[in-house]
Amino acid sequence: MLIELGHFALVLALFIAMVQTVVPAWGALRSDDRMMELAAPASLSQLLLVLIAFVALMHAYVTSDFSVLNVAANSHSMKPVIYKISGVWGNHEGSMVLWVLILAIFGAAVALFGDNLPVTLKANVLSVQASIATAFILFILLTSNPFLRLDPAPVDGQGLNPILQDPALAFHPPFLYMGYVGFSMAFSFAVAALIEGRTDAAWARWVRPWTLLAWICLTLGIAMGSWWAYYELGWGGWWFWDPVENASFMPWLAGTALLHSALVMEKREALKVWTVLLAILTFSLSLMGTFLVRSGVLSSVHAFAVDPERGTFVLVIMILFTGGGLALFGARAGALRQGGIFAPISREGGLVLNNILLTTGCATVLCGTLYPLALEALTGDKISVGAPYFNATFVPLMVPLLLALPAGPFLAWKRGDLKGVSQRLFFAMLAALLGLVATFAIAERGPWLAPFGIALGLWVMAGAVLDPLSRARFGVGSREEVLRRLGNLPRSAYGTALAHFGLGLAVIGIVGTSAYRVERILPMRSGDKVEIAGYSLEFRGLTSGRGPNYTEETALFEVEHGGRPATELRPSKRLYDAPPQPTTEAGIHASWAGDLYVVLGDPQADGSTAVRLYFNPLVRGIWIGAVLMFLGGGLSLLDRRLRVGAPAPASARVVPAE
Amino acid sequence: MEAQQRAARVAGSLRQRMRRLGLGAALALAVLAGPATAVQPDEVLTDPALEARARAISAGLRCLVCQNQSIDDSNAPLARDLRLLVRERLEAGLSDAEVEAFIVTRYGDFVLLRPPLRAGTILLWAMPLIALSIALWAALSLFRRGAPEAAAAGAALSRVEEARLSELLGPGETTAPGTIRDV
Numbered sequence: 001m002l003i004e005l006g007h008f009a010l011v012l013a014l015f016i017a018m019v020q021t022v023v024p025a026w027g028a029l030r031s032d033d034r035m036m037e038l039a040a041p042a043s044l045s046q047l048l049l050v051l052i053a054f055v056a057l058m059h060a061y062v063t064s065d066f067s068v069l070n071v072a073a074n075s076h077s078m079k080p081v082i083y084k085i086s087g088v089w090g091n092h093e094g095s096m097v098l099w100v101l102i103l104a105i106f107g108a109a110v111a112l113f114g115d116n117l118p119v120t121l122k123a124n125v126l127s128v129q130a131s132i133a134t135a136f137i138l139f140i141l142l143t144s145n146p147f148l149r150l151d152p153a154p155v156d157g158q159g160l161n162p163i164l165q166d167p168a169l170a171f172h173p174p175f176l177y178m179g180y181v182g183f184s185m186a187f188s189f190a191v192a193a194l195i196e197g198r199t200d201a202a203w204a205r206w207v208r209p210w211t212l213l214a215w216i217c218l219t220l221g222i223a224m225g226s227w228w229a230y231y232e233l234g235w236g237g238w239w240f241w242d243p244v245e246n247a248s249f250m251p252w253l254a255g256t257a258l259l260h261s262a263l264v265m266e267k268r269e270a271l272k273v274w275t276v277l278l279a280i281l282t283f284s285l286s287l288m289g290t291f292l293v294r295s296g297v298l299s300s301v302h303a304f305a306v307d308p309e310r311g312t313f314v315l316v317i318m319i320l321f322t323g324g325g326l327a328l329f330g331a332r333a334g335a336l337r338q339g340g341i342f343a344p345i346s347r348e349g350g351l352v353l354n355n356i357l358l359t360t361g362c363a364t365v366l367c368g369t370l371y372p373l374a375l376e377a378l379t380g381d382k383i384s385v386g387a388p389y390f391n392a393t394f395v396p397l398m399v400p401l402l403l404a405l406p407a408g409p410f411l412a413w414k415r416g417d418l419k420g421v422s423q424r425l426f427f428a429m430l431a432a433l434l435g436l437v438a439t440f441a442i443a444e445r446g447p448w449l450a451p452f453g454i455a456l457g458l459w460v461m462a463g464a465v466l467d468p469l470s471r472a473r474f475g476v477g478s479r480e481e482v483l484r485r486l487g488n489l490p491r492s493a494y495g496t497a498l499a500h501f502g503l504g505l506a507v508i509g510i511v512g513t514s515a516y517r518v519e520r521i522l523p524m525r526s527g528d529k530v531e532i533a534g535y536s537l538e539f540r541g542l543t544s545g546r547g548p549n550y551t552e553e554t555a556l557f558e559v560e561h562g563g564r565p566a567t568e569l570r571p572s573k574r575l576y577d578a579p580p581q582p583t584t585e586a587g588i589h590a591s592w593a594g595d596l597y598v599v600l601g602d603p604q605a606d607g608s609t610a611v612r613l614y615f616n617p618l619v620r621g622i623w624i625g626a627v628l629m630f631l632g633g634g635l636s637l638l639d640r641r642l643r644v645g646a647p648a649p650a651s652a653r654v655v656p657a658e
Numbered sequence: 659m660e661a662q663q664r665a666a667r668v669a670g671s672l673r674q675r676m677r678r679l680g681l682g683a684a685l686a687l688a689v690l691a692g693p694a695t696a697v698q699p700d701e702v703l704t705d706p707a708l709e710a711r712a713r714a715i716s717a718g719l720r721c722l723v724c725q726n727q728s729i730d731d732s733n734a735p736l737a738r739d740l741r742l743l744v745r746e747r748l749e750a751g752l753s754d755a756e757v758e759a760f761i762v763t764r765y766g767d768f769v770l771l772r773p774p775l776r777a778g779t780i781l782l783w784a785m786p787l788i789a790l791s792i793a794l795w796a797a798l799s800l801f802r803r804g805a806p807e808a809a810a811a812g813a814a815l816s817r818v819e820e821a822r823l824s825e826l827l828g829p830g831e832t833t834a835p836g837t838i839r840d841v
Contacts, residue, residue, distance in 0.1 A: 355793075364789060367785040367786075371779075379778060382766070383778070384720045384767075384769070384771050386728065387717075387771060389771070389772055389773065393785075393786045522699050601699075612696075
């Protein structure tokens with residue numbers, strides 16, 4: 001009964017979204033207040049209805065109602081509760097309901113907290129949001145309905161793919177979707193601005209928190225996926241340049257560029273046209289990501305919806321919104337006034353460089369991802385574009401970005417002084433140089449470029465530390481003055497520094513583990529010892545056991561470091577009940593220097609067991625860095641000047657008019 | 659090996675059942691990205707230098723029956739065959755390039771994760787440079803035309819802005835002099 005109620009609620013939500021698409025925008029056109037005022041209650045009731053649909057579906061999962069086709073196909077009564085819940089979005093249909101729910105949450109947030117928006121802008125934004133909701137609810141109801149019944153109901157469900165039964169992956173999709181869908185806010189604001197034919201600093205101030213919120217969620221979502229791949233897929237890889245990973249990485253790159261260009265627009269009224277275009281492109285890339293994943297055109301390991309009907313539908317949605325947004329941009333961009341001149345060497349100039357390199361990087365990833373598809377469609381020629389292509393093209397583009405990054409926050413607006421900046425960054429240069437020498441001294445092998453990569457990461461990290469210190473006149477002013485100034489720095493200044501610091505740390509993690517990874521593959525018997533990266537591991541045999549919904553074989557390794565017992569590692573191999581599928585669980589021992597990573601292989605003909613051991617130096621920097629980027633963005637979001645819905649002081653509103 | 663075959667069998671029957679249920683959700687992920695057992699101990703060459711070369715070559719070769727995995731990462735039987743083939747050729751004294759060429763003559767360019775430069779892939783390899791040139795050109799034109807536009811920009815308020823402004827300032831307050839009144 002509840003599931004029918006959910007189905008009905010979603011249909012109602014569709015009608016409300018349709019009304020919300022048309023009426024407020026029309027009202028804005030006719031300056032009809034009552035029509036525009038419909039937008040807020042409509043988006044709130046849309047949220048309520050989608051929430052009912054979502055909760056109904058979740059209820060069916062938690063109570064294991066196998067008379068619902070979607071539940072029967074993707075859940076199992078023996079599954080732990082957390083995976084019954086995450087099972088809701090662990091499949092195509094349910095994940096689209098989550099998509100629409102997050103979209104509705106963002107729309108309702110504008111309705112609730114958008115009191116300081118000009119009425120026409122608010123009406124137009126909510127109309128555009130509702131048009132996206134209309135398209136996707138229609139998509140769910142017509143091609144991917146999770147509310148269908150199954151008669152007769154099976155005794156038990158098919159189960160959720162075991163490798164998806166994992167805490168990090170349980171929350172990977174919601175964060176990813178909060179990122180994808182969050183960029184719809186930037187899109188809606190951009191389209192609304194184009195409809196009205198005007199944007200100003202205030203517009204950028206409204207767009208920036210939404211973009212930042214989406215960006216931090218996407219950052220965390222991607223990091224969770226990468227962390228999961230690292231420990232679950234069993235060979236310690238953390239990024240594969242898989243098309244589906246690229247599909248989430250492209251909006252991230254474009255979104256990062258958007259955050260920085262919106263900053264220029266807010267502070268200096270410059271880059272307006274570009275920022276609006278970037279807002280449209282970022283969401284278009286999110287839609288494209290959805291299309292690539294949902295349609296299965298890439299037939300990559302992630303694509304679990306191989307269905308041309310759905311693919312075509314999402315393609316139409318994508319073309320409609322991207323094409324519509326770009327056409328509107330082409331027609332109306334001329335109406336946007338540009339402002340704010342600046343010299344190439346200036347804060348604005350630095351942010352332009354940021355945008356040049358991030359956009360080029362994004363275009364490169366896009367090209368590498370779609371090229372094989374296009375070439376095959378046009379000529380029938382099949383090629384593979386894998387990690388070696390991206391390492392050869394994308395990575396070199398990021399080097400100048402990282403080199404320039406620490407200087408950016410030190411440059412003055414309008415016209416900067418590169419010499420003064422380099423003096424203030426002296427200690428960062430010193431840190432990088434010391435890191436370079438130390439890495440050359442410590443590393444016995446590995447590519448000669450790797451120490452430069454480590455130095456680059458240190459340069460970014462040290463620059464990030466120096467940024468707030470320099471603003472507080474550290475080393476110049478008295479201790480009291482420095483402390484007072486540090487206390488008075490806005491949260492966004494610390495947020496920027498923290499995020500940049502995290503990026504530097506991630507760079508070090510990436511370089512460290514890519515260049516200096518140690519690996520051993522060998523057959524082991526009980527009692528055998530093996531040495532790797534200063535650790536000594538003794539294999540103490542295998543034991544069989546039983547988990548809630550799987551059987552497993554667990555190995556015991558006693559680990560010594562420097563002659564002293566360090567830890568015990570228990571890597572295992574599992575066979576799940578439903579679906580009956582094997583997985584490996586790595587045994588990982590983390591230290592400051594890196595991760596000791598042990599995986600069990602197959603039993604060998606002679607009775608021994610294949611064991612794969614890795615030492616992944618500095619690898620945690622990747623995810624700690626990503627978490628710092630998340631926290632840094634969050635800190636900026638808490639800044640009063642940026643807080644969602646916080647009215648700016650009246651004086652700040654007058655200033656742009658001068 | 660036996661466990662793998664059993665898992666593959668079970669996965670196959672599972673997919674059949676799902677098709678009966680009318681579901682399009684193929685568990686590609688489950689079948690392909692299962693536990694990675696990739697390089698087996700018996701494959702590893704005794705000469706570490708030769709083994710390192712084998713690993714480097716393997717990382718650049720696509721597992722043809724997998725989706726977007728190199729033969730170095732894959733546990734598919736075909737990937738194992740290719741790994742053994744690479745090692746065999748290396749032991750026979752071929753150079754890295756010769757081994758790669760040998761594999762390409764058998765399986766075509768599709769096997770290379772780094773596509774070779776030829777007519778069909780020129781655009782692929784040129785794209786980063788093209789994109790960078792366009793971005794740089796756009797940025798340079800921004801600096802060139804910056805000056806005249808800036809003079810015109812931000813000078814005046816629209817009627818709506820002015821209404822909003824007076825609303826914010828309140829009826830008792832006068833608006834700032836000069837440009838603000840100048841519509």
